[in-house]
Amino acid sequence: MIYDDYKEYLSPVLAKATDLVVESAKGCYIKDVNGNEYLDFVQGIAVNALGHCHPKIVKAICDQTEKLITGSFNLVNYPSTLKLAKELAKITPGELNVTFFSNGGSEANDGAIKLVRNYTHRPGIIAFRGSFHGRTLGATSITSSNSKYRKNYEPLVPSVYFTPYPTCYRCPYNTTEDQCSLDCLQELQRIFDYLIPPENVAAVIMEPIMGEGGYVVPPKKYVAAIRELCSKHGILLVFDEIQSGYGRTGKWFASEHFDVVPDVMTVGKAMAGGLPMSAIVSTKEIMETWKPGMHGTTFGGHPVCAAAGLAVLEAFQEEKVLENCNIQGTYLKEKLLALKEEYAVIGDVRGLGLMVAVEFVNLDKSPSSAALDKVKGYCLEHGLLTLSCGVYGNGFRFATPLNIKREDLDKGLGIFEAALKTI
Numbered sequence: 001m002i003y004d005d006y007k008e009y010l011s012p013v014l015a016k017a018t019d020l021v022v023e024s025a026k027g028c029y030i031k032d033v034n035g036n037e038y039l040d041f042v043q044g045i046a047v048n049a050l051g052h053c054h055p056k057i058v059k060a061i062c063d064q065t066e067k068l069i070t071g072s073f074n075l076v077n078y079p080s081t082l083k084l085a086k087e088l089a090k091i092t093p094g095e096l097n098v099t100f101f102s103n104g105g106s107e108a109n110d111g112a113i114k115l116v117r118n119y120t121h122r123p124g125i126i127a128f129r130g131s132f133h134g135r136t137l138g139a140t141s142i143t144s145s146n147s148k149y150r151k152n153y154e155p156l157v158p159s160v161y162f163t164p165y166p167t168c169y170r171c172p173y174n175t176t177e178d179q180c181s182l183d184c185l186q187e188l189q190r191i192f193d194y195l196i197p198p199e200n201v202a203a204v205i206m207e208p209i210m211g212e213g214g215y216v217v218p219p220k221k222y223v224a225a226i227r228e229l230c231s232k233h234g235i236l237l238v239f240d241e242i243q244s245g246y247g248r249t250g251k252w253f254a255s256e257h258f259d260v261v262p263d264v265m266t267v268g269k270a271m272a273g274g275l276p277m278s279a280i281v282s283t284k285e286i287m288e289t290w291k292p293g294m295h296g297t298t299f300g301g302h303p304v305c306a307a308a309g310l311a312v313l314e315a316f317q318e319e320k321v322l323e324n325c326n327i328q329g330t331y332l333k334e335k336l337l338a339l340k341e342e343y344a345v346i347g348d349v350r351g352l353g354l355m356v357a358v359e360f361v362n363l364d365k366s367p368s369s370a371a372l373d374k375v376k377g378y379c380l381e382h383g384l385l386t387l388s389c390g391v392y393g394n395g396f397r398f399a400t401p402l403n404i405k406r407e408d409l410d411k412g413l414g415i416f417e418a419a420l421k422t423i
């Protein structure tokens, strides 16, 4: 096969979950060069909220490409990007109405670190153990979903401190969510007491629902307490909504589930229907302190990505995508909870909307990556592409398109259940 020697020409650093070479896709399905079709429950890692090659997005990309591909947003303005900035302000929470466009999630998070340090004139950043924020040096420095992502890169960006993410399924205080007195919040207080005083902390950077770390939903009162603590000490609260945002959880942004508005938000993945685009969004007051030239980009705000971004927003409204996400997400969770009753290997089912994961465990509740590997392997053999998560590689993510139809969801669930039977 003409692609057999590709490994010689690509850096091995990009971990590949499959060897598939794909050449076309539509909606929920993706086809490889040998004509094999797969039901795709990965969708570019939660990128294709509207599935592959949504006609509206394809048309917007083609139309914009015929007119103008790039002129650099540093030099000129584009109608599509200007419109997108205005449309974004309609869906972002609170007063987060001002956008800086960039290209990927890591880059947006690096920019956010610069923004909060500049605004507060403080060095410290508090991040969460288990969180994933990306691969650039700044984003790597606040990432701790796996030590291999940090290995050999020290010294990373200094003044970053990690506090535990509230993970109720594996609560170190052996309490349940309804009886929880937020003991884990004390860990943050200890950072302030022992390591860095709050007046030296620029920001707390948090995924409001943890993605790569295991689709963990924190207790509402924890998120509220973090907001309160930040406001009390003049610390900015940054929500990384790169995976949890843009409708994935059934609301535009996951922050809405907690009734908490951050000071800064980073967005990416689903923004431009599969094209690379991300954004840092904040208030006018915070953004205004970022003077021209203090940050920048060649490709950010790209007019073709912005045209696709506008098409995404239109399709969300026209096709009632958020509603579908809630309906199918509730159904998916119910089905998975029913499977949990039947299969002891499923320890936990969690998530919101269509950001749902299953955690595989042994009988003593220890993580079972072996079970996950077996299920994943079976799914691939039977035409279902899937994605894992969690530091122990025992989480199974469902990252379907948000406009998925019941029949496709059922088909995927059927393969998943058949895989469970093999364990």
Ligand SMILES: Cc1ncc(COP(=O)(O)O)c(C=O)c1O
Pocket (backbone or CB within 6 Å): 045, 103, 104, 105, 106, 107, 109, 132, 133, 134, 135, 207, 211, 212, 240, 241, 242, 243, 244, 268, 269
């Ligand atoms: C929450 C979160 N932040 C940041 C990133 C990094 O985004 P990118 O890979 O586009 O740089 C990811 C990617 O998975 C993510 O899930």
